[in-house]
Amino acid sequence: xxxxxxxxxxxxxxxxxxxxxxxxxxxxxxxxxxxxxxxxxxxxxxxxxxxxxxxxxxxxxxxxxxxxxxxxxxxxxxxxxxxxxxxxxxxxxxxxxxxxxxxxxxxxxxxxxxxxxxxxxxxxxxxxxxxxxxxxxxxxxxxxxxxxxxxxxxxxxxxxxxxxxxxxxxxxxxxxxxxxxxxxxxxxxxxxxxxxxxxxxxxxxxxxxxxxxxxxxxxxxxxxxxxxxxxxxxxxxxxxxxxxxxxxxxxxxxxxxxxxxxxxxxxxxxxxxxxxxxxxxxxxxxxxxxxxxxxxxxxxxxxxxxxxxxxxxxxxxxxxxxxxxxxxxxxxxxxxxxxxxxxxxxxxxxxxxxxxxxxxxxxxxxxxxxxxxxxxxxxxxxxxxxxxxxxxxxxxxxxxxxxxxxxxxxxxxxxxxxxxxxxxxxxxxxxxxxxxxxxxxxxxxxxxxxxxxxxxxxxxxxxxxxxxxxxxxxxxxxxxxxxxxxxxxx
Numbered sequence: 091x092x093x094x095x096x097x098x099x100x101x102x103x104x105x106x107x108x109x110x111x112x113x114x115x116x117x118x119x120x121x122x123x124x125x126x127x128x129x130x131x132x133x134x135x136x137x138x139x140x141x142x143x144x145x146x147x148x149x150x151x152x153x154x155x156x157x158x159x160x161x162x163x164x165x166x167x168x169x170x171x172x173x174x175x176x177x178x179x180x181x182x183x184x185x186x187x188x189x190x191x192x193x194x195x196x197x198x199x200x201x202x203x204x205x206x207x208x209x210x211x212x213x214x215x216x217x218x219x220x221x222x223x224x225x226x227x228x229x230x231x232x233x234x235x236x237x238x239x240x241x242x243x244x245x246x247x248x249x250x251x252x253x254x255x256x257x258x259x260x261x262x263x264x265x266x267x268x269x270x271x272x273x274x275x276x277x278x279x280x281x282x283x284x285x286x287x288x289x290x291x292x293x294x295x296x297x298x299x300x301x302x303x304x305x306x307x308x309x310x311x312x313x314x315x316x317x318x319x320x321x322x323x324x325x326x327x328x329x330x331x332x333x334x335x336x337x338x339x340x341x342x343x344x345x346x347x348x349x350x351x352x353x354x355x356x357x358x359x360x361x362x363x364x365x366x367x368x369x370x371x372x373x374x375x376x377x378x379x380x381x382x383x384x385x386x387x388x389x390x391x392x393x394x395x396x397x398x399x400x401x402x403x404x405x406x407x408x409x410x411x412x413x414x415x416x417x418x419x420x421x422x423x424x425x426x427x428x429x430x431x432x433x434x435x436x437x438x439x440x441x442x443x444x445x446x447x448x449x450x451x452x453x454x455x456x457x458x459x460x461x462x463x464x465x466x467x468x469x470x471x472x473x474x475x476x477x478x479x480x481x482x483x484x485x486x487x488x489x490x491x492x493x494x495x496x497x498x499x500x501x502x503x504x505x506x507x508x509x510x511x512x513x514x515x516x517x518x519x520x521x522x523x524x525x526x527x528x529x530x531x532x533x534x535x536x537x538x539x540x541x542x543x544x545x546x547x548x549x550x551x552x553x554x555x556x557x558x559x560x561x562x563x564x565x566x567x568x569x570x571x572x573x574x575x576x577x578x579x580x
Contacts, residue, residue, distance in 0.1 A: 099185070100187045101174040102189050103170045103171065115129075125204060128156070132161075132174055133158065134166070134169075166280050168279045168284075171283055178266050179269060185263055186269070187261075187263045188261075193306070195305060196304050202217075206299070216259055216301070219256060252298075254300060255300060259284075271345075272294065281322075289327070331529075335490075339488070344488055353384070358527050360525055364520075373431040374395050377399070378398075378400075378438060383410050398410045399425065402415075424451075425455055426455055427461050427564075428455065435466075439498065441497060445498055449514070452564065453513050459564075462562075473554055505560070515562060521551035521558065523540055
């Protein structure tokens with residue numbers, strides 16, 4: 091016996107067949123009485139005979155605090171988990187244990203979870219049939235299921251950067267406080283729910299621990315059914331990776347702590363690194379749309395005098411020489427760029443309501459000076475965007491090319507035309523590869539992707555550039571030329 095008394099909800103999902111559920115209820119260990127708990131049996135869809143059988147079993151088990159919850163319509167395996175987790179949140183449980191009602195996981199495993207849950211640093215526990223060597227095959231798991239499980243798990247570990255022995259167990263436990271921070275209501279109502287919630291916990295940064303569980307071969311899924319499930323698992327894992335790389339948006343993976351809105355992309359080919367390479371030491375720089383002034387801090391360390399402008403006060407004001415709060419959408423905006431050697435417009439123009447007017451204003455206020463204006467914008471012609479559009483996807487997300495804050499979209503041709511029409515001479519125009527190190531870390535995979543992407547950018551920049559990087563200078567306006575001109579004496 092252990093002296094842990096926590097409010098625990100044990101959920102048993104009677105989705106497919108009632109007989110295994112009744113057997114599970116009859117085999118629940120008596121030691122469970124030592125814990126503050128509630129057993130919740132969820133019956134998927136109103137079936138009177140099934141309900142009566144389960145209720146008789148529950149009534150016979152007077153030792154346990156058990157409830158039966160049945161829905162008027164079929165919710166599916168994932169749908170029932172959503173309902174159970176919501177029930178746990180509403181009734182202020184501390185922990186919820188979900189148990190597949192197929193009978194494959196003997197209820198004796200509950201004791202292992204109750205012991206394991208003493209670790210307060212862990213937000214989720216996943217029962218593993220393979221954590222103990224030979225356990226899966228020991229209980230006569232069919233060879234194709236064993237091989238399929240191990241193959242899919244290996245690939246998921248590679249994509250998700252995890253080290254699980256398996257992802258597909260139907261025996262799990264979650265801390266309710268963690269569930270409150272997880273967008274699980276957006277998850278699938280089917281079997282994919284189990285994968286989706288682990289990805290969500292991974293994105294948020296919650297700790298997930300595996301616990302060994304015993305297993306008995308139960309439902310006899312066919313080869314094709316297992317194959318489809320494996321494909322769904324890999325698709326979800328790839329969606330997670332693409333979402334994190336800002337190439338694909340998935341609402342269920344949109345967690346506030348999953349992304350950093352602005353980081354300095356330094357040490358590899360990026361718009362920030364290109365800008366840093368372009369600016370000479372000890373120059374006068376104005377950073378328009380500075381964000382949290384990370385690039386300003388970097389330039390200051392190189393001896394530059396840096397002033398910054400943004401519509402919101404940045405976090406790092408101490409990093410720059412001067413900051414001015416200014417609405418960049420103001421049509422009468424006056425920025426004296428003639429006082430500077432370089433003007434930074436990094437990831438700014440796409441956020442403006444009328445970038446044509448803004449860039450024209452800059453030229454007017456150059457007053458005949460020729461500061462180098464360094465610009466970066468996302469390339470909507472990037473192959474991933476074209477491919478998404480081909481398949482009918484054009485969804486905005488939390489960052490990337492289709493950031494929800496982007497108001498204008500550019501290709502190489504449209505950004506060049508806008509600048510030429512506004513009276514700027516283009517000195518440099520080149521493509522920027524994807525920010526793979528930011529998405530997946532600076533490792534062999536990101537370095538390989540960068541290398542391939544850089545070569546593709548050289549061959550076909552309009553298709554393979556993630557961003558467009560430009561250096562332009564303003565040409566003198568007619569007003570300036572007329573003012574400086576003199577009428578020839580007769």
